[in-house]
Amino acid sequence: xxxxQYVTYGQSCGCGEGCGCGATGASLAITGCRFSLGVMSDRxxxxxxxxxxxxxxxxxxxxxxxxxxxxxxxxxxVEDALQACFTHAYTPGVHMTMEAxxxxxxxxxxxxxxFMAEDDVPLNAEGMKDIHFPVACKIAxxxxxxxxxxQHIAHVVNHAIDLGIYExxxxxxxxLKGDVHQxxxxxxxxxxxxxxxxxxxxxxxxxxxxxxxAD
Amino acid sequence: xxxxQYVTYGQSCGCGEGCGCGATGASLAITGCRFSLGVMSDRxxxxxxxxxxxxxxxxxxxxxxxxxxxxxxxxxxVEDALQACFTHAYTPGVHMTMEAxxxxxxxxxxxxxxFMAEDDVPLNAEGMKDIHFPVACKIAxxxxxxxxxxQHIAHVVNHAIDLGIYExxxxxxxxLKGDVHQxxxxxxxxxxxxxxxxxxxxxxxxxxxxxxxAD
Numbered sequence: 130x131x132x133x134q135y136v137t138y139g140q141s142c143g144c145g146e147g148c149g150c151g152a153t154g155a156s157l158a159i160t161g162c163r164f165s166l167g168v169m170s171d172r173x174x175x176x177x178x179x180x181x182x183x184x185x186x187x188x189x190x191x192x193x194x195x196x197x198x199x200x201x202x203x204x205x206x207v208e209d210a211l212q213a214c215f216t217h218a219y220t221p222g223v224h225m226t227m228e229a230x231x232x233x234x235x236x237x238x239x240x241x242x243x244f245m246a247e248d249d250v251p252l253n254a255e256g257m258k259d260i261h262f263p264v265a266c267k268i269a270x271x272x273x274x275x276x277x278x279x280q281h282i283a284h285v286v287n288h289a290i291d292l293g294i295y296e297x298x299x300x301x302x303x304x305l306k307g308d309v310h311q312x313x314x315x316x317x318x319x320x321x322x323x324x325x326x327x328x329x330x331x332x333x334x335x336x337x338x339x340x341x342x343a344d
Numbered sequence: 345x346x347x348x349q350y351v352t353y354g355q356s357c358g359c360g361e362g363c364g365c366g367a368t369g370a371s372l373a374i375t376g377c378r379f380s381l382g383v384m385s386d387r388x389x390x391x392x393x394x395x396x397x398x399x400x401x402x403x404x405x406x407x408x409x410x411x412x413x414x415x416x417x418x419x420x421x422v423e424d425a426l427q428a429c430f431t432h433a434y435t436p437g438v439h440m441t442m443e444a445x446x447x448x449x450x451x452x453x454x455x456x457x458x459f460m461a462e463d464d465v466p467l468n469a470e471g472m473k474d475i476h477f478p479v480a481c482k483i484a485x486x487x488x489x490x491x492x493x494x495q496h497i498a499h500v501v502n503h504a505i506d507l508g509i510y511e512x513x514x515x516x517x518x519x520l521k522g523d524v525h526q527x528x529x530x531x532x533x534x535x536x537x538x539x540x541x542x543x544x545x546x547x548x549x550x551x552x553x554x555x556x557x558a559d
Binding site for chain 2: 133134135136138139146161163165167168169170171173174192193194195196197199202224226228230235236237238243244250265266267269271272273274275276277278279280282283286287290291299300301302304312324333335337339342
């Protein structure tokens with residue numbers, strides 16, 4: 130019987146905080162997103178596969194497993210591909226959700242599984258610029274490894290208030306609503322802010338369209 | 345025009361870290377869970393409503409909005425109600441996911457919206473003890489406000505390895521698989537460990553059954 134292979138996060142770090150940074154982390158500024166679509170329809174396979182076929186992922190590294198899909202690359206391309214996947218899956222009258230986890234700076238990350246040499250021209254923006262529909266949304270930001278995390282959360286929530294897309298604060302999340310472009314523009318703001326101000330963050334979003342639940 | 349009402353997380357704290365603890369946080373040991381079911385079927389409304397009807401939520405505070413449902417209370421009852429909701433929604437041949445966010449210790453939380461005076465006898469355990477089915481799972485743990493967070497993540501991942509439910513580590517999450525009871529027993533372990541060792545944590549889980557995607 131072979132010996133168990135344990136994970137060793139946080140054990141080989143030289144920063145004094147036991148966080149693993151530097152020793153095994155990625156040196157590249159990789160933005161990642163792990164996401165999944167929930168399509169409440171018997172046609173869910175067709176809807177998802179059709180959306181994936183319309184999404185140009187030429188500038189992101191991607192991987193799909195049983196639970197979700199991961200895009201990794203430059204922030205602009207990860208966001209662009211995610212928005213395209215969601216937008217092209219939108220089907221009038223069909224309730225659909227997307228759960229997406231943006232992440233950057235994880236000490237356990239590696240300089241692999243990524244395309245970083247691309248230019249900054251998004252591949253999908255032109256094809257979806259005229260597609261508009263209302264979206265309900267919840268967000269939660271988790272700045273890791275820092276004591277002042279609540280201040281960063283307040284900063285991004287208050288920016289949503291400034292933009293007019295804030296609906297309310299609720300237990301464990303903030304509720305937003307707006308046009309699909311307004312929301313993705315906001316996600317771009319949050320990822321940019323966090324990339325500049327935090328060493329490691331996780332930004333969770335849930336999008337929902339055509340929900341039968343009343344407001 | 346009224347003045348904008350901004351949020352003030354992290355601004356009224358006396359702990360020196362700007363985290364908001366003490367000033368506005370909850371003093372009770374409230375475990376919360378925000379979750380949603382994704383049922384990939386035209387019958388999704390019936391399946392979800394039927395499951396909710398079979399779940400005894402008498403010992404948790406609950407609220408449902410357009411995006412998710414929240415349970416709050418003692419850890420044992422929140423876990424018990426969540427497992428019941430998932431178990432009773434399980435439908436042979438229907439692909440379904442559950443996204444759930446456990447959280448405890450948020451400095452922005454309040455001593456409200458909760459039942460904490462209940463005893464420790466779970467209301468749903470007996471009715472689901474003989475219901476077994478295989479589940480694919482991903483987890484991600486976010487200990488907030490601490491520099492040694494990767495060590496805590498490693499601890500809970502290594503416990504999954506010890507239990508034999510660990511499949512692999514992947515970008516931004518850990519993949520598990522097992523019987524529904526094995527996984528919920530593990531979630532209980534993680535919530536107990538985090539409740540004892542962390543001031544504030546968020547534990548994200550995704551469960552998936554009957555996926556058409558090959559292993």
